[in-house]
Amino acid sequence: MATIYDVARLAGVSPGTVSNALNHAGKVAPETEKRILEAIEQVKYVPNRMARSLKTNRSRSIFVIAEDVRAFPAPRILDGISEYCHEAGYDLTLFNLRISPEIRNFDYGLYLGTQRFRQDLAAALAQAKSLHTCAVIYAGIYPRDMGNVFPPLDIPVAFCYTYSHGLPSVNCNDYTGARLAAEQLLKTGHRKIGVILGKTDALPTRRRLSGFADALGERGVTLPPEYVAGGEGWSYEDGRKACRRLLCLPDRPTAIFSMSDVMAAGAVHAAQDAGLCVPDDLSVHGYDNYEGLSFFRPALTTIEMPLGEIGRRGAQLAISLSEGRAPEKTDVLVECRLLERASVAPPGKG
Amino acid sequence: MATIYDVARLAGVSPGTVSNALNHAGKVAPETEKRILEAIEQVKYVPNRMARSLKTNRSRSIFVIAEDVRAFPAPRILDGISEYCHEAGYDLTLFNLRISPEIRNFDYGLYLGTQRFRQDLAAALAQAKSLHTCAVIYAGIYPRDMGNVFPPLDIPVAFCYTYSHGLPSVNCNDYTGARLAAEQLLKTGHRKIGVILGKTDALPTRRRLSGFADALGERGVTLPPEYVAGGEGWSYEDGRKACRRLLCLPDRPTAIFSMSDVMAAGAVHAAQDAGLCVPDDLSVHGYDNYEGLSFFRPALTTIEMPLGEIGRRGAQLAISLSEGRAPEKTDVLVECRLLERASVAPPGKG
DNA sequence: GACAGAAATTAAATCGATTTAATTGAGGCG
């Protein structure tokens, strides 16, 4: 590998001048610069980032800790992070916590309190320190407060799809997202609308519920307590069970807003099992735009979360922070988007 | 940040001794080591990887170039790579080429020949060189030969889910994978079996076809030319069209082997549109275990590709290479696994 | 008690860049 000394010798200048040509445009005479550039080309010189970072104490690298890189939502967030980092000239080191699917579904909340999780996180952060990374991005699989488990750190941190005390974070606006769903169902003509909640104690559940109820209320539509089902979790089975409950009601809803697509899929199947056709007899509105259901029939009308944007904004936040620019807002909320597809139709057709 | 000098001063030794304690077990007297370890603990010393790598000229890092980190199969491959790297004490720098979904579906082959792709790849490799990364892993979205576009490199490279001339690579065994599917259909009692091909010129298509035909042949079952459909692409629509064709046959097959799950989904819908019930009237066997169809009903019987394993073996290969150990095999094929689900049943029930 | 040899430790050089302070050279002006 060619070094800056090789380039300097070939161009007949000192290493300092080569460095100046590379890093401080205008400090070197044009014809000298030209000679240097030619020499660089000739010996195929690529600066050694180790040496540079050692001297400058700035690595131009971002350290991403992902809870589970394999599954939704991580890949899309990672894509956004990677895109922004690339544009900003940073490179990206990835650390996957590898929270297994079993843990995700069954004892995720518990897991975060375990010794094992703390150790893995500590190992990740030690690696980040050791690499003298400019900033850390923590990308969660679930919006929640990491306050109890994230140790204080002397490197700037941004949280994507999670948050932690007052630290910078980027999340979806669940309140307005749920409003979009409500408005869509109202617009389509529904007045008797049921809701399938996510896990009750989860923040997104509460925010989505309040957005949804507010939007209904503004149009004079009430949400009776018996129309609100679910609350145990986010799974297919949860959605199925909750939908069955709603369908047993004497005056059953004509539409259901499910707080996740996976639960919506369960709800659709429950309706079908009860002999109902979706959307003709019952409309089902999802949330997430979960890619695991891209071939689901009927195609789910849903709320798309801008995960790529979350990653991009997270990276932006992290890089601003590391460059000493204080961001104007540390708690960024990005807006969701309605995707009109086939699972919502006017009521009373069937 | 504490340095090795701080530790040395606090422990009353020289920096060299601290370094020895850390890197050459047994070279330092036990009680000295204990003092050093305490000092490290006390000042929270974490070695500076820049400085270490600069001196040793070994970064203990792996550079992963992914064609599209957002979508199948990259996340699962990345997970495997990340797992192995972590175990081996390497860190992982990610570079996403960001091949967009439109390009993937329409002019992917063409795209690889473009100036733009070459430039992006060159940028990635320059970054890898600049970071003095130990090895590069190229993770494709599609098994094919990168020979025409991958420039010669002075860093070891391993290819995952792609290959390049005689360079080390890890792929799925398409031949035995397709045999598994054939054996499953035969075992279930089918004798009239149609095939929906992937893109004709793709290597997986040819390998899967020959495995499938061989397995049938060994049991005395022939694969008449009119039972082989598709060949244009891998999409839902391709599967749908191909299935329609097969169902129009005078003596239509009782089972169909589709070379991708997405095409299998199209095939199932084509059968349903033709008034057939899957699996009672027609069995459909998929390939890939594509997660986008995890909620598809009927659940697809399919061949699972061990993508995590591909990543793990790729990382293993890359790290062996970088440490100067020549791997015994440079063209690794990992075995697929049959997933029995609901879309395959004995014939003649309907 | 002297001395060889082994064990433990250290001083100093080094990796490849950046940066500061010093130096050189050119041009302008009285």
Place this chain on the structure above:
DNA sequence: CGCCTCAATTAAATCGATTTAATTTCTGTC
């Protein structure tokens, strides 16, 4: 012509680790 200024360049120090060669300390033996 001499002096000052400004631009361009360079020499040398530095970042924080590892490593080599040198040095010190310790042990055992005759």
